[in-house]
Amino acid sequence: MHRPILAVSALNAWYGGARILYDLDFHIGHGEVVALMGRNGAGKSTTMEAVMGMVSRRSGSVVFRDRDVSKLAPFQIARLGLGFVPGDRRIFTELTVLENLDAGRQPVRRVADGPALREWTPERLFRLFPNLGAMPDRRGDLMSGGEQQMLTVARTLMGNPLALLLDEPSEGLAPVIVEQMADTILELKGQGLSILLSEQNLHFAELVSDRVYVLEKGQIRWTGSIAELAADRDVQRTYLTL
Amino acid sequence: MxxxxxxxxxxxxxxxxxxxxxxxxxxxxxxxxxxxxxxxxxxxxxxxxxxxxxxxxxxxxxxxxxxxxxxxxxxxxxxxxxxxxxxxxxxxxxxxxxxxxxxxxxxxxxxxxxxxGAEDLLGPRAPGLSGFVxxxxxxxxxxxxxxxxxxxxxxxxxxxxxxxxxxxxxxxxxxxxxxxxxxxxxxxxxxxxxxxxxxxxxxxxxxxxxxxxxxxxxxxxxxxxxxxxxxxxxxxxxxxxxxxxxxxxxxxxxxxxxxxxxxxxxxxxxxxxxxxxxxxxxxxxxxxxxRPYGLFGRPQGAVRSAGDAADMPLRPAGRPLLVAATALALALLSLPLLEARFPYALIVGTDVLIAVVFATSLHFIMGPGGMHSFGHAAYFGLGAYGAALAVKWLALPLGAALLCAPLAALAGALLFGWFAVRLSGIYLAMLTLAFAQIVWSIAFQWEEVTGGSNGLLGIWPPSPFDNRAAYYLLTLAVAVVAVIVLRRLLFAPFGYALRAGRDSPLRAGAIGIDVRRMQWLGFALSGLVCGLAGGLFVFAKGSISPEAIGVGRSIDGIVMVLLGGIQSLIGPIVGAGVYSLLQDMVMRQTDYWRALLGGVILLIVLLFPGGIAGALARWTQTPAGASR
Missing domain, CATH: 1.10.3470 (ABC transporter involved in vitamin B12 uptake, BtuC)
Structure with missing residues (x-):
């Protein structure tokens, strides 16, 4: 039916002189949750930064909502409705929770053919993340790692994105928080968001995703449904487990 | 009260x-x-x-x-x-x-x-608030x-x-x-x-x-x-x-x-x-x-960008460079032969050589040392005043006075450097600028000793250096020795340690290098050589005044280093040569030399961030393919 909301082809990226990504091709359909899996250093975070235009050099095409965004600045891509949640959190530690949310605020985008999206407000986000609601005026540097992770997601949602790039949402979180995060992702999916998440943990990926791309040394080595990956011990052993 | x-x-x-x-x-x-x-x-x-x-x-x-x-x-x-x-x-x-x-x-x-215009313009009294309490x-x-x-x-x-x-x-x-x-x-x-x-x-x-x-x-x-x-x-x-x-x-x-x-x-x-x-x-x-970051400041987070070019490793001189350097030295040595036809050549030549010593000493801490001094005029000034005062007050002969210059600068560099190496980046630049302003204001305000704004006059080299050619050759000899010594130091273990400290203070520390001490030593050595330039300057001009050791001098040095290219050892020599020739021949011709200099600086930054030597190197080397 629809063309994918995000389609990437022949994506290459460099850090300084070092090439990190090699001719990546992948896409995310409307309302789909896709996992980008691979070990540390496989290029998962770089893939997301390359899509957002945050690497110093890249080539290839990135089509988001039928527009080629590969020449746009990160803020322009974000304004088209592609939200980025960095893995290393990067919240503004000198700002309070509410101020962080305000920094991420962007107007609701009109979508001609898609489902009507409700505007995110701090109140609505506090229902999704009750922990944050308990500390609206706390400064970022006084929050726990899990709280910071939630704030990063909430801050990006304030931009009312249509799709999310979610870098390692479960990393370094306590098990109970990880489950909350999985619930949150499923809830966001239920509200119509398309999501690309990077993940090392197969269990977490199984909870939330529909399809998987497996990355190794900056190249896509395998792709298929999450059920296929869960059944394929060989692929798991070769590319995922330590 | x-x-x-x-x-x-x-x-x-x-x-x-x-x-x-x-x-x-x-x-x-x-x-x-x-x-x-x-x-x-x-x-x-x-x-x-x-x-x-x-x-x-x-x-x-x-x-x-x-x-x-x-x-x-x-x-x-x-x-x-x-x-x-x-x-x-x-x-x-x-x-x-x-x-x-x-x-x-x-x-x-x-x-x-x-x-x-150049005249000060006095404004009106404030209407409604012109009275006194x-x-x-x-x-x-x-x-x-x-x-x-x-x-x-x-x-x-x-x-x-x-x-x-x-x-x-x-x-x-x-x-x-x-x-x-x-x-x-x-x-x-x-x-x-x-x-x-x-x-x-x-x-x-x-x-x-x-x-x-x-x-x-x-x-x-x-x-x-x-x-x-x-x-x-x-x-x-x-x-x-x-x-x-x-x-x-x-x-x-x-x-x-x-x-x-x-x-x-x-x-x-x-x-x-x-x-x-x-x-x-x-x-x-x-x-x-x-409080190294100020009363209300805090350490800066690293700026996230991949913009800064990695420093290239230094390489010992190859045969072509040695041949070129020898040829250049011989050409400079024969410059006095031209004096009859171009009487001005030796004055310009002496200026250029002093600039070379000055710029090379600055490059020593800026490039390999990684310490961006914005106040190198301080050590130039200490050297210059040190030599001048040795003549004026102690009536020392030329040789002894020229020895006083680097010693005075060394003392200053040891003192200021002790503070400076505790900082880095922009704070270091501003602190060195501040120290240079202190030296300048002492020279300017301590009239009884330094002669105030007039400075110290009539300090000419005695015989046999009282003619241009002899003094030029003396300057040439000092410059060649200074450049070779500084260069040799950079390829000695001290130079490796200095560069290691610049590239990664943490890792250098972890392998047992006392980074601060290395930087302090580097700072002191640089000051010492810079003082030599100041000493040579006094006898070349016959005088020294605060005007000659102001912020402009520090900026001149930085422009020379950057013009030549900070990542190259011949950079400061090329930069000093080009820049002081430019200064002597073009900028003296116009009242608007500041705008001209400012324009040159902007052009360098916008067009040649690698400097002249850097641009030449990039031009001669095969471009490294990014897609290997």
Missing amino acids: DAFLFQALNGFASASGLFFVGAGLSLIFGVSRIVNSAHGSLYMLGLYFAWTISQYMGGALGFWGGIVLAAMAVAGLGALIEVSLLRRIYHVPQLFQLLATFGLMLVINDVALGLW TIFGRRLPQYDLFLIVVGPLVLVALHLLLARSRFGRLIRAATQDREMLGALGVNQALLFTAVFALGSFLAGLGGALQLAREPASLSLDLAVISEAFVVVVIGGMGSITGAFVAAVLIAQIKALCIAIGVVSIGELTINFSQLTLVAEFVVMAAVLVV
Whole structure:
């Protein structure tokens, strides 16, 4: 039916002189949750930064909502409705929770053919993340790692994105928080968001995703449904487990 | 007692202008990481604009309206500067940014000279506030009281802006992580322009408000930026409150010095009112040692960008370079043969050789040492005055006097270097600048010893060096030895340790290198050689005066190093040669040499961030393929 909301082809990226990504091709359909899996250093975070235009050099095409965004600045891509949640959190530690949310605020985008999206407000986000609601005026540097992770997601949602790039949402979180995060992702999916998440943990990926791309040394080595990956011990052993 | 309290009020009045410039500088630095050396120029322009508007419109509207209009005009100019110049240099190393804005300062100064002339312009009295109030038994201008109130009011307004408005929140967020803010959909370019306009507005306002207090003068830009550097360094880069506290502190210390006046302790008579310049820099040095990031500052997070070019490894000279160097030395050696036909050649040749020694010593700490000194004139000056005083007061012969030069500079470099190596980056640059200003102001103000602004005259080399050719050859010999020794040091274990400390202080420390000690030693060696250049300079010119050791000298050195290319060992030699030839042959021909120099600096930064030698190297090497 629809063309994918995000389609990437022949994506290459460099850090300084070092090439990190090699001719990546992948896409995310409307309302789909896709996992980008691979070990540390496989290029998962770089893939997301390359899509957002945050690497110093890249080539290839990135089509988001039928527009080629590969020449746009990160803020322009974000304004088209592609939200980025960095893995290393990067919240503004000198700002309070509410101020962080305000920094991420962007107007609701009109979508001609898609489902009507409700505007995110701090109140609505506090229902999704009750922990944050308990500390609206706390400064970022006084929050726990899990709280910071939630704030990063909430801050990006304030931009009312249509799709999310979610870098390692479960990393370094306590098990109970990880489950909350999985619930949150499923809830966001239920509200119509398309999501690309990077993940090392197969269990977490199984909870939330529909399809998987497996990355190794900056190249896509395998792709298929999450059920296929869960059944394929060989692929798991070769590319995922330590 | 009343005298002290009265001077304290005076201090508060002069603190407000300083606070405005410092706050603007701080805001801009926080968001864009650019230290805008031209911020003093914006202050100066604010005052000139206000003067012009008040002249044309006249009356209360002309005065008060002129102040507001002038500040707004400066804000507009600031936005224009950001869009047309700074946007092109956000990705270059901080040192280049500092230098580019210095170039801008020079250009603005000459534009002001062309528009308003060299004479100081005194503004009108403030309509409505032209009277005096009697306080502590003295008459204080009402306008000063007004200024005392305006400072804190602006502080509160800025605080509200930063804390309560979305613009303020975005400024604070960008100060911490501008790239992330961009990924959240905020247009950084627009934000940067707005912040630069706001910072410029503050500087323009600070200048314009002086309309009824001090005349508009072309020397304001450098004076104000030096003080503003002190203010933001003491207060902490990026902190508005810090800028306010530091401005008040500085102004109060100066007021205190003036109130103390002349004090006699036994034989010694100290005129404290002449020590104002030294006093503020001493305070700054003291604060930096105790709190390296200023009273209200905090360590900066690394700027997330892959813009900085990696430093290339240094390579020992190959055969072609050795042949070229020998040929060059022989050519220089035969220069006296041309004296009959080109009598000026030996003067220029001596100038160039002194510049080579100066630039090579600066490059030694800037390149391999990684310490960006913005005050190398200090060691040049110590050397020059050391040699001159040895002749004047001790009547030492040439050889002994030339030996005094590096020793005096070494002593200064050991002292200043001890403080300097505790800092890095922009703080180091500003601290070295401050030390150079101390040396300069001592030379300027200690008239009994240094001859004040006239300097020391009639110091010519004795026989057999009393002719141009002989002195030229002496200079050549010293220059060749200095260059070879410094070069040799860089390929000795000391040089490796120095470079290791530059590339990664942590890792160098982990393998047992005492990085600070290495840097201190490097700093001292560089000062020593630089002092030699100063000593040679005195006998070449027959005199030394504060003018020759001002900020301009430091900037000359940096331009030479960058012109030649900071990553190359022959860079400073090429740069010094090209630059001093340019200076001798072109810049002396025009009254607008500042604009010319500023233009050259801007061109270097925009076109050749790798310098001449760097451009040549890139040209001759096969381009490294990025897609291996």
